[in-house]
Amino acid sequence: MTMQRIAFIVLIATIVVPSKEAYAAPASLVTFVFGDSLTDVGNNNYLRYSLARSNYPWYGIDYVGRQATGRFCNGRTVGDIISEKLGIPPPPPYLSLAQGDDAILNGVNYASGGAGILNDTGLYFRLHKLGARTLIFHGLGPLGCIPSQRVKSKKGECLKQVNLWMQQFNSRVNNLIVSLNRHLPNAQFAFADAYPAVLDLIQNPHTYGFKISNTSCCNVDTSIGGLCLPNSKLCTNRSEYVFWDAFHPSDAANAVLADKLFNSLFASPPAPPPVH
Ligand SMILES: *[C@@H]1O[C@H](CO)[C@@H](O)[C@H](O)[C@H]1NC(C)=O
Ligand SMILES: *[C@@H]1O[C@H](CO)[C@@H](O)[C@H](O)[C@H]1NC(C)=O
Ligand SMILES: *[C@@H]1O[C@H](CO)[C@@H](O)[C@H](O)[C@H]1NC(C)=O
Numbered sequence: 001m002t003m004q005r006i007a008f009i010v011l012i013a014t015i016v017v018p019s020k021e022a023y024a025a026p027a028s029l030v031t032f033v034f035g036d037s038l039t040d041v042g043n044n045n046y047l048r049y050s051l052a053r054s055n056y057p058w059y060g061i062d063y064v065g066r067q068a069t070g071r072f073c074n075g076r077t078v079g080d081i082i083s084e085k086l087g088i089p090p091p092p093p094y095l096s097l098a099q100g101d102d103a104i105l106n107g108v109n110y111a112s113g114g115a116g117i118l119n120d121t122g123l124y125f126r127l128h129k130l131g132a133r134t135l136i137f138h139g140l141g142p143l144g145c146i147p148s149q150r151v152k153s154k155k156g157e158c159l160k161q162v163n164l165w166m167q168q169f170n171s172r173v174n175n176l177i178v179s180l181n182r183h184l185p186n187a188q189f190a191f192a193d194a195y196p197a198v199l200d201l202i203q204n205p206h207t208y209g210f211k212i213s214n215t216s217c218c219n220v221d222t223s224i225g226g227l228c229l230p231n232s233k234l235c236t237n238r239s240e241y242v243f244w245d246a247f248h249p250s251d252a253a254n255a256v257l258a259d260k261l262f263n264s265l266f267a268s269p270p271a272p273p274p275v276h
Contacts, residue, residue, distance in 0.1 A: 030107040031083065031091055035138075037113030038248060039079045042070030044113045046095035052113035057230050058218060062238060062251050072113055072227075074217070074244045075251025079109070081258035085266075135189045136265060137177060139170035141198035147216045148226045148246035156214055158202075170195055190265065197260045201242055201253060208256050210242050217241035217250060 033039050037052060044050045053070070054060075060068035062075035070093070071077055076084075083090040091107035143149060144162030153159060170193060177191045205213040217235040218228035226246025228234075235241055244250040249257065 030105070031079075031086075031088070032107055033079050033091060033109040033111050035079075035111035037072040037111075039077050039109065039111035040070060040072060040093075040113045041077065041079070041090060041109045041111065042093040043095045043109070043111060045070040046093070047112070050113070051225075052227075054113070054227065058228050058232065058234055061234075072245070072248045073251055073254065074228075074238055076254055078254045078258045078261065079111075081255055082262055085258070085262050135187075137173060137189060137191050138261070139173060139191060139193045139195055140166040141194045142166060142202065145199070145202045145213075146247055147214070147220070147243050148222050150214060151222045151246075166195060192261055192265060194257070194261070197257060198249075201256060205242055208253075209239070210252070211240040213242035215241075216243040216245050218245050220246045222246050 033041075037044075037054075040054075042055070044053050045055045052072075054072045055068050055070045057068055058074065060066060060071060060074070063069060063071065063073075071080075077090075080090045088107070091109045092103065094104075094108045094110045097103055097108070142158065142163045143166055144159035144164075149159045149162055150156045170191075174191045174193070177189045180189050181187050201208055201210070202213045205211060212235075216228075217238050217240075219233040219235075220226045220228055221232075228245040238244070238250055239252040241250050242253045244253075
């Protein structure tokens with residue numbers, strides 16, 4: 001059940017707020033990340049009963065120190081790469097912080113593999129009440145094309161119906177965001193539509209230097225969940241694969257996606273600091 005939910009509930013939102021905390025220098029931005037396994041940076045390690053865990057090899061094999069941090073990837077999440085581009089450290093997993101830890105003011109990652117949508121939704125309104133004004137809502141990708149779904153078709157093709165659901169969902173979220181911007185004072189909520197970018201990467205892997213997008217680098221067993229278990233075999237070149245396991249893009253694919261997202265969201269670079 002939990003494993004299956006990973007495939008479908010991939011919702012990410014990033015909240016970027018200007019920092020008022022002097023000790024957040026040199027950063028001028030603080031990010032709060034909400035989402036599921038695509039953006040989890042280790043929260044699930046703290047959930048004793050979660051099956052959706054990735055704190056074992058080969059996860060993290062391309063991460064700093066070859067560490068399995070709980071990221072559901074061989075390397076960095078899209079969020080990690082965006083943080084790099086902003087020049088700020090990726091916010092720590094919420095569950096790694098002690099209660100009352102001031103570090104929370106510098107940004108936190110609440111994402112949790114297998115997280116649901118409905119309970120989170122009210123959170124955005126609460127955050128708005130607390131002062132968050134810039135919220136970037138990442139839509140769903142073409143999940144009908146991830147390896148865990150392709151294996152359900154006869155010829156390893158994308159599941160069209162699943163992709164249709166994703167598009168319907170995205171379009172409704174987009175409408176919701178338009179309406180929120182209209183009704184919440186000073187809200188600047190943005191919808192970042194990941195769907196076309198991810199689909200392009202899957203349909204034209206060669207354009208981006210990839211070779212394979214219809215199966216994962218890690219030779220996962222989709223009948224027992226599709227995560228990359230320690231006894232799984234890896235492909236020889238992890239940068240040639242769009243997918244790392246049956247659900248999650250590889251570090252190399254995340255780099256491409258983060259580039260696209262970053263360019264679409266922060267198209268105009270921040271003004272350089274004044275020269276004295
Ligand atoms: C929301 O959270 C509560 C517990 O806090 C849980 O019982 C309920 O099932 C959740 N609802 C959904 C739709 O996930
Ligand atoms: C992936 O596509 C290639 C050719 O495009 C095909 O030979 C191969 O069988 C496909 N693999 C899977 C798992 O569908
Ligand atoms: C692995 O694949 C990437 C992307 O196609 C390529 O740039 C790189 O040279 C390959 N590395 C090796 C060791 O073949």
